Amino acid sequence: MKGCTIVLDHIGEAEAAALLVDGKLDDILIDMPDAPRPGAIYRGICDRPIKGQGGMMLRLPEGETAFLRQGKGLRPGQAMLVQVTGHAETGKAIPVTDRVLFKSRYAIVTPGKPGLNISRQITDEETRDNLLAIAHEVFDSPHGLILRSSCEGADEAEIADDILAMLELADAVLADEAGTEPEALTEGDGPHTVAWREWTGSAEVVTDAGSFGHLGVLDQLAQLGDAQVALGEGYMFVEPTRALVAVDVNTGNDTSPAAALKANLAAARALPRALRLRGLAGQITVDFVSMSKAHRKQVEQSLRAAFRADPIETSLVGWTPMGLFEMQRKRERPPFPKAMLKDV
Structure with missing residues (x-):
């Protein structure tokens, strides 16, 4: 098997995505149903500051707790939007940031960070000019916008639709910012969506049920033990x-x-x-x-x-x-x- 193959399947009941390069497993994404997904956005309630670290513990829905590294100027009881940044070790608080981003395959909307930026990996001036024209045509917002390197060679209509989708999501989430109770506002992207968003190179995509077994993904996963x-x-x-x-x-x-x-x-x-x-x-x-x-x-x-x-x-x-x-x-x-x- 030559080239890149993206396999979208399940392991038991868990959604999973695998990236194969010349038949060799190069990356694996597995949904963990009992853990918040990175990228999930919550309205958290400040609980108590962590003395000596400058951080703040926050209350999340269902009794979960989160840790915000930069808690200067925050007060207990204050509501704020936070986004999960990674995996929490057992017994530790969920790591979050107050720099909320709305990220998709082509576009990243950045509330509170105005400006229009294009990935430095896109060096062709004509391509950059075309992307700027697309952005100016559909993006009318005080938020910031970053166009990712995956925009290069992509369909212009798909880029425009992606920008509008992220802008609509950002506006909807920010409209819920003023609540007074912890609440999950987005659940974060699952493995299949993350694979579409991040594995943007040329690849064959396989979505048939049981493909992990047929293409040897399960055998390679077993070796990770x-x-x-x-x-x-x-x-x-x-x-x-x-x-x-x-x-x-x-x-x-x-x-x-x-x-x-x-x-x-x-x-x-x-x-x-x-x-x-x-x-x-x-x-x-x-x-x-x-x-x-x-x-x-x-x-x-x-x-x-x-x-x-x-x-x-x-x-x-x-x-x-x-x-x-x-x-x-x-x-x-x-x-x-x-x-x-x-x-x-």
Whole structure:
């Protein structure tokens, strides 16, 4: 199977979407019915400030709690719109932001941030001018608008419809801002919608029921239960703990002088995918095979290139005195639910 394939199916009762590249699983999105979806918008009620952190705890519907990192100037009892930014670990509050966005495949509407912007990835001046003309024709609002890179080559009518849909949603949600009780205003996008919104490259789309089984997605998902990841040039173990994700790189049976560098470069290229499929984030510590400081620069360059293409925000912190490499990754999705596959 050559090229990219987007598979929209279910695992049990849970909606799921898979991205295959040349038949190899590259990304997986699974709906977790008991957890708020990232992007969901709530009217939250400020509950209590977190001293020393500058944050604010908020009350959400059904007894849920949220944590807003920047709570300066807020007072208990105040109602405000917040948007879920990522996955909440067990026992912790849901992370939210007050910078609410309305995001779709082509357009992002930004209340409180006026202005019209076009993705820097679109460099052709004629294309940018055409997009500006579309936006000016249909977008008459004090909100801001960002046209995404996926607009390049897209149908003009679809772009215009997308802008209008996001503007209508933004106006409807903001009209409910003044309530006095916690309320869910949008539920966030499910995996099928997120796949349409974010996987915008050329791809075959398969929607037949049972496609996960027929195309080998379930078999590849079953392998995620194994901490060992084959690299071709050695292997690595990716193991989550309560405090961090530990990654250990090994050369395997290769004893050549270049074995360490080859295994480390292969691990750097494979790490974003390994973390993405397993839904692992937070603090990540990588124990590369021992190498010279000169080779560290090559490995770090490879890491930066690999994570630059990854959709999940990751900060590469750097080397520790003991020669470990540390990074911090945003918790945008929950860990892969291995138990879900037992009944499939």
